Every structure is written in structure tokens, then in C-alpha cells.
């Protein structure tokens with residue numbers, strides 16, 4: 652597909668459940684943390700959105716946040732997505748995974764993704780601002796032992812220790828390892844206004860994101876580019892409306908001199924081109 656071929660019908664959605672997280676990463680792309688909340692979308696709102704998504708042609712959803720497993724209804728909502736035939740990836744920090752979640756991840760079409768900052772616990776923990784390295788590493792090992800599909804994104808600010816961190820993950824048995832850089836959004840922007848040029852350019856192309864308050868945006872990074880709200884308007888109407896088309900055009904215009912366009916692989920949440928931290932993951936959330 653060329654950059655001129657834009658899919659207006661989404662095949663995949665980010666279910667951006669919450670702004671609550673146990674961690675407080677210095678680079679978090681949407682300012683999540685311990686004081687974050689779950690927004691105003693109810694369990695039934697999310698279930699309804701998933702039902703609409705299925706009839707709209709979506710086949711893959713990624714649960715993300717914040718830490719999606721902290722949402723009190725997340726397991727129920729994610730199970731509904733699987734039951735409706737969607738493939739479901741949960742992007743978790745893997746700090747604390749309950750037995751119920753481990754059971755969920757072993758179901759067909761369920762998978763896990765996480766971020767890893769360094770093989771060096773001190774460096775990893777300096778970025779997450781919590782002693783999280785030991786927990787994330789332990790749960791990476793557990794996921795592999797249980798045979799759960801797992802991909803790990805190494806998020807780097809400067810490439811420091813990148814090769815050593817890759818080698819450690821490979822030695823643990825991780826097969827799908829990506830590398831992403833910190834994105835200029837949320838805390839990663841260091842106070843600057845959102846910059847459209849920090850997006851991959853494929854936002855809204857066969858994908859969209861729904862935030863904890865129901866707002867829809869072209870992708871999980873571009874949450875300030877609201878194109879509608881699923882609490883007020885049907886998902887299909889939002890995705891096919893001129894507002895969405897204009898948002899896509901604005902984003903693409905920022906990439907018009909990008910030849911070849913970034914990323915050089917399709918940027919889709921349901922393939923290796925646009926899952927957080929997957930190479931060449933110019934479009935992956937920095938988590």
C-alpha cells in the first residue's frame with residue numbers, strides 16, 4: 652500500500668481504557684500515573700463500542716492506558732472482545748498480573764505486549780520511577796513459560812544499553828523485540844504542545860483510538876485531535892465523518908516531504924508495524 656491509499660474503515664482500534672498506572676514513567680505519552688482515573692466510559696459503554704466495532708469491520712483491538720489491567724471492568728470487557736471474535740492484545744507494564752489475567756492471556760487470539768527500558772534494573776527503575784524492573788522481568792519470564800504470545804518494546808531515549816538489553820531479552824526467550832524512541836507527547840513532551848510531526852503519518856488509516864472519556868482520535872498518540880465521542884455518536888459515523896478525514900489529511904500533510912513515508916512498514920495496531928515498541932516503530936507509544 653502506498654501513502655496515498657488510506658483506509659477509512661478501521662480494522663483495528665486502541666481501547667485506551669484508563670489513565671491510572673502503578674508507574675509514573677518520565678516519558679509517558681499520555682501522563683498516566685497513580686493519580687490517574689478510569690474516565691467516564693462505563694463497562695456497558697465499552698461493551699457497546701466493541702459490538703459496534705465488530706459490525707464496522709474491526710478485527711483487532713489493543714487494550715492500553717495507563718495500565719489497562721487496573722481498570723475494574725477490563726477483564727470483562729476484554730473477554731467480551733474475544734467472545735465477539737476480535738483478536739485482543741493487552742499492553743501491560745507487567746508489574747502485577749492476577750491469575751484471572753494469566754488465564755485470559757492463554758485464550759485463543761489473546762496476546763501480551765510490554766515495554767522494557769533496560770537490562771540494568773537501576774536504569775529501568777529510574778525511568779518508571781518505581782522499583783518495577785524485577786516485576787516486569789519476572790512476568791516476562793512467566794508469560795514465556797505459559798506460552799503466551801508476547802512482544803516486548805525496548806523504549807530508549809538515547810540508545811544506551813540497547814544491544815545489551817536486546818541480548819538479555821533474547822536470552823530469556825523473547826522472540827518479538829522492538830525498539831522505539833520516546834515520543835514528544837504527554838510527559839515526554841516536557842511541557843511542549845503536541846506536535847503533529849511526532850506522529851507516524853498513518854494515524855486514522857485503518858485504525859483509531861477511543862479514550863477513557865469516549866473521545867475518538869486517529870491514533871493513541873493523537874488524542875488531542877478529537878474527531879467525535881462514542882457516548883454521543885455511533886462509532887461508524889465518527890470514523891466516516893469529514894472531521895476524521897480532515898484529521899487524517901492534516902497528519903499526512905505534515906509528512907508530505909517524507910519520502911519514503913515513515914514508518915516504512917504499514918502502521919497498524921494489528922501487525923508488527925504499529926504496536927508499541929515494534930520496529931521500525933516510529934508509530935509505537937512510548938511506554
Ligand code: SF4
Pocket residue numbers: 672673674675676678679680681682683684716717718744779937938
Ligand atoms: S508509560 Fe506506560 S507504564 Fe509508564 S506510566 Fe505511562 S502508562 Fe504507565
